[in-house]
Amino acid sequence: MKLKAENISFKYPSAKKYLLKDINLELDSDKVIGLIGDSGSGKSTLCKILSGYIPKYEGNVTLDRKPLPKKGFKPVQLIYQHPEKVMNPKWKMKQVLEESWDVPDEILEEFGIQKSWLTRFPQELSGGELQRFSVVRSLNPDTKFLIADEMTTMLDAITQVQIIESVLKIVKERKMGFILVSHDMPLVEKICDEKIYLKEINNI
Amino acid sequence: MEKLLDVENVSISFIQYTKGLNQRDLKVITDLSLDISEGEILAVLGSSGSGKSLLAHAIFGILPENARQNGKIKYKGKELSQEDKEELRGKEIALIPQSVNFLDPLMKISDQAIGNTENDAEKKEKKIKQREIFEHYNLGPEVDEMYPFQLSGGMARRVLVSTALLSNPKLVVADEPTPGLDEKTVIETLNHFKHMKEDGVGVLLITHDIHAALEIADRIGIFYSGFVIEIAENKDFSGDGENLLHPYTKALYKALPANGFELIKGHQPLHGEISQGCPYYDRCEMRFDRCKDERPELIDLGKKKVRCFKYEEGVENET
Ligand SMILES: Nc1ncnc2c1ncn2[C@@H]1O[C@H](COP(=O)(O)OP(=O)(O)OP(=O)(O)O)[C@@H](O)[C@H]1O
Numbered sequence: 463m464k465l466k467a468e469n470i471s472f473k474y475p476s477a478k479k480y481l482l483k484d485i486n487l488e489l490d491s492d493k494v495i496g497l498i499g500d501s502g503s504g505k506s507t508l509c510k511i512l513s514g515y516i517p518k519y520e521g522n523v524t525l526d527r528k529p530l531p532k533k534g535f536k537p538v539q540l541i542y543q544h545p546e547k548v549m550n551p552k553w554k555m556k557q558v559l560e561e562s563w564d565v566p567d568e569i570l571e572e573f574g575i576q577k578s579w580l581t582r583f584p585q586e587l588s589g590g591e592l593q594r595f596s597v598v599r600s601l602n603p604d605t606k607f608l609i610a611d612e613m614t615t616m617l618d619a620i621t622q623v624q625i626i627e628s629v630l631k632i633v634k635e636r637k638m639g640f641i642l643v644s645h646d647m648p649l650v651e652k653i654c655d656e657k658i659y660l661k662e663i664n665n666i
Numbered sequence: 667m668e669k670l671l672d673v674e675n676v677s678i679s680f681i682q683y684t685k686g687l688n689q690r691d692l693k694v695i696t697d698l699s700l701d702i703s704e705g706e707i708l709a710v711l712g713s714s715g716s717g718k719s720l721l722a723h724a725i726f727g728i729l730p731e732n733a734r735q736n737g738k739i740k741y742k743g744k745e746l747s748q749e750d751k752e753e754l755r756g757k758e759i760a761l762i763p764q765s766v767n768f769l770d771p772l773m774k775i776s777d778q779a780i781g782n783t784e785n786d787a788e789k790k791e792k793k794i795k796q797r798e799i800f801e802h803y804n805l806g807p808e809v810d811e812m813y814p815f816q817l818s819g820g821m822a823r824r825v826l827v828s829t830a831l832l833s834n835p836k837l838v839v840a841d842e843p844t845p846g847l848d849e850k851t852v853i854e855t856l857n858h859f860k861h862m863k864e865d866g867v868g869v870l871l872i873t874h875d876i877h878a879a880l881e882i883a884d885r886i887g888i889f890y891s892g893f894v895i896e897i898a899e900n901k902d903f904s905g906d907g908e909n910l911l912h913p914y915t916k917a918l919y920k921a922l923p924a925n926g927f928e929l930i931k932g933h934q935p936l937h938g939e940i941s942q943g944c945p946y947y948d949r950c951e952m953r954f955d956r957c958k959d960e961r962p963e964l965i966d967l968g969k970k971k972v973r974c975f976k977y978e979e980g981v982e983n984e985t
Pocket residue numbers: 585586587588589590591616617618680692694712713714715716717718719720721730764937
């Protein structure tokens with residue numbers, strides 16, 4: 463799998479200046495990629511473009527030479543930096559998961575998600591519990607590329623190892639691509655094969 | 667130094683309605699005690715879901731309606747009622763919340779940071795202070811006019827931190843103030859706490875960032891499944907963690923990316939399924955027979971505390 467970005471430029475409607483300018487990237491699914499950059503420099507925005515959550519931008523994003531589908535399931539899945547912001551507070555967690563896929567019990571077990579949490583609302587879970595839902599939600603069998611935006615910031619060190627090892631195992635098994643956005647440099651050094659610094663590819 | 671905060675034997679449970687009209691109590695915090703003095707920083711580390719945020723919310727008086735709390739929370743020696751908490755909140759006691767949903771989506775950032783004011787003079791004064799502290803956290807004037815959805819993740823975090831510290835609190839409850847922040851900003855935030863400590867402010871620093879905790883904390887409390895399982899000294903988190911007492915604390919330390927990224931299996935017990943015995947029983951490698959049915963107390967070892975039978979006779983002298 464190849465995720466390719468060609469001449470991506472982007473500016474928020476309310477902003478005066480371009481945030482991203484002429485970004486070119488070619489990402490291979492057989493490497494774990496770390497995306498690094500200052501706060502506010504546009505990492506999450508770039509992730510939203512690469513996964514199809516921001517539809518209007520200049521340039522092209524392709525997955526194995528094909529443009530991302532405009533409708534339906536998103537093959538490039540984004541694990542949001544702040545899951546509490548994007549989960550519908552009126553939906554129970556069961557519904558949140560089912561909207562993406564039918565998660566088997568083994569996966570729930572592996573990610574430390576208790577059955578009893580499925581009947582709760584997002585605001586009735588701890589930060590790390592919600593983050594685990596957000597990860598599992600993205601692991602739909604049709605996911606081809608996974609972008610994890612600060613995926614484990616709300617987890618204790620032990621749960622962080624468990625979740626990362628489990629995700630990496632699934633990524634390898636299914637030959638999925640994996641991009642990790644993180645400020646945690648020891649973590650990036652530990653698991654990434656390659657590092658990309660946003661400021662080096664952004665021509666603003 | 668005078669005691670600022672005393673949490674005494676606090677338990678928190680949720681009423682859950684199961685099938686039909688059956689109702690059961692889910693205990694998420696059990697018999698929890700800790701204290702903070704003026705000019706002291708107590709860090710709290712612990713497993714995800716161990717009750718750290720709920721403790722913060724209990725101190726601040728913002729537990730959800732279906733939560734039930736027992737035990738006492740005292741501020742400067744006086745037990746706090748809900749009214750007291752509402753009076754102190756945002757003034758003497760400040761909360762840096764973990765969830766960015768604490769930001770009001772419909773209000774401009776600078777307006778919510780300043781909060782209610784009595785008159786124009788006060789508003790002006792607060793505005794100047796707000797700009798100053800925002801500038802400190804690298805939040806330029808354009809941020810004042812933004813709405814929460816326009817902030818990056820790290821910017822939202824910095825807004826939460828600077829807003830809480832704007833009020834000159836005596837006690838700061840910081841629930842994960844630094845996730846997703848770069849190292850420079852983390853250090854900036856920690857330095858801010860250090861300066862406050864020098865001014866006699868007490869800080870409860872809840873964090874998963876062990877390095878951050880070690881940087882500034884006087885003592886470190888470790889939570890597991892709603893229990894305090896160890897109160898350690900800062901210096902115990904060094905080497906291979908051989909001076910840490912509880913097996914969970916040791917495992918936590920060794921799981922750090924820089925200390926081996928060691929995988930251990932299992933999760934904290936299901937709520938409502940915490941056994942009679944030690945909450946760590948099912949994962950513990952050195953458990954004894956009695957650990958299954960008998961619950962260890964938090965044993966006082968002078969400067970440290972630990973909840974594990976192994977230390978009933980004290981700690982063997984380290985050579
Ligand atoms: N409204 C609620 N109803 C039922 N259970 C709840 C509710 N809110 C929280 N809990 C449960 O209480 C436990 C403690 O939650 P808390 O948010 O305090 O954890 P935490 O230690 O802050 O975890 P994290 O590090 O993941 O943020 C969790 O298992 C959570 O699922």
